[in-house]
Amino acid sequence: MTLGTGCAVSVPPRLMPGAAPLASLPRDLKVRVAGRIVNVAFEDYVAGSAISEVSPTGESTATIDRVLDVQTIVARTYALAHLGRHRADGFDVCDSTHCQLYEPARMGTSRFAPDVRRAIARTAGAVLTYGGRPIDAVFHADCGGHTASSDQVWGTPTLPYLPSEPDRVPALIHRSWVVTLTREQVRVALNAEARSAVGRTLTSIEARQTDDSDRISRVQVSGDRRVDLNGDDFRTLLNKSLGPKGLPSTRFRIQSNRTGFVMTGTGFGHGVGLCQLGAMARARRNAPVSAILASYFPGAVLTTPGGRIP
Ligand SMILES: [Zn+2]
Numbered sequence: 001m002t003l004g005t006g007c008a009v010s011v012p013p014r015l016m017p018g019a020a021p022l023a024s025l026p027r028d029l030k031v032r033v034a035g036r037i038v039n040v041a042f043e044d045y046v047a048g049s050a051i052s053e054v055s056p057t058g059e060s061t062a063t064i065d066r067v068l069d070v071q072t073i074v075a076r077t078y079a080l081a082h083l084g085r086h087r088a089d090g091f092d093v094c095d096s097t098h099c100q101l102y103e104p105a106r107m108g109t110s111r112f113a114p115d116v117r118r119a120i121a122r123t124a125g126a127v128l129t130y131g132g133r134p135i136d137a138v139f140h141a142d143c144g145g146h147t148a149s150s151d152q153v154w155g156t157p158t159l160p161y162l163p164s165e166p167d168r169v170p171a172l173i174h175r176s177w178v179v180t181l182t183r184e185q186v187r188v189a190l191n192a193e194a195r196s197a198v199g200r201t202l203t204s205i206e207a208r209q210t211d212d213s214d215r216i217s218r219v220q221v222s223g224d225r226r227v228d229l230n231g232d233d234f235r236t237l238l239n240k241s242l243g244p245k246g247l248p249s250t251r252f253r254i255q256s257n258r259t260g261f262v263m264t265g266t267g268f269g270h271g272v273g274l275c276q277l278g279a280m281a282r283a284r285r286n287a288p289v290s291a292i293l294a295s296y297f298p299g300a301v302l303t304t305p306g307g308r309i310p
């Protein structure tokens with residue numbers, strides 16, 4: 001199967017206190033797609049986002065159904081919690097990983113389009129809530145074996161349904177990687193922004209702190225200037241310049257060599273919320289949709305605006 005880029009959020013999500021209590025789902029929302037602001041029926045947006053974020057190639061029909069049920073519920077919840085995120089610019093959500101990927105053309109071209117439409121019908125209106133409000137249903141491609149809590153990754157207040165926990169699925173499904181970067185690649189990426197600029201040289205990258213999930217949460221980079229960075233900021237900065245696979249996650253170890261740095265790690269994406277690889281592994285083992293969601297958003301309640309789903 002192919003996963004999205006570990007989407008939803010390369011910057012701290014808007015927190016739940018900002019989301020309205022769940023009364024009803026909106027009929028439509030304003031999406032900025034390829035630079036244009038368009039009105040999209042809410043469930044069409046959910047379908048377009050779900051199909052952009054997951055492509056369950058090679059899976060059984062039952063697994064495809066469960067995975068798409070999970071992704072449509074997550075996409076719907078995320079959209080609901082983040083309505084008006086771009087209000088200042090005249091729309092609700094953008095089509096990039098800043099919000100959720102949304103490539104509506106895929107509903108016309110993907111072989112999974114009919115499966116997504118059936119998942120939309122099966123999960124009609126279902127969202128995850130906590131305290132009666134839609135949760136911040138963030139997700140990522142691969143947790144590497146342990147999810148991360150939102151406060152440890154983004155420094156935002158603790159959310160009980162986004163804890164740091166081992167992902168109890170066979171470890172082999174999580175992927176490991178080795179990335180070799182030259183000193184120059186990293187220096188250019190850091191110099192792209194004033195707050196992380198090191199100047200004309202880069203001498204070292206040091207992990208100063210790791211969190212409960214074994215992710216690097218503080219990094220110190222030293223060159224002409226010495227700068228302390230949040231670990232996920234460091235990943236985001238590198239990926240802006242090198243692409244999403246520049247530094248796949250912050251769950252890694254650094255070694256320096258003559259020309260640069262060797263990063264050895266696991267996982268892909270920020271690690272908070274639902275792990276798409278883990279969800280897929282659970283779906284293959286016939287775990288019910290509600291159990292898959294409960295594994296990654298403990299304490300969240302699956303409901304529809306009309307009431308609780310059985
Ligand atoms: Zn956005």
Ligand SMILES: [Zn+2]
Nearest residue numbers: 143167275278
């Ligand atoms: Zn995982």
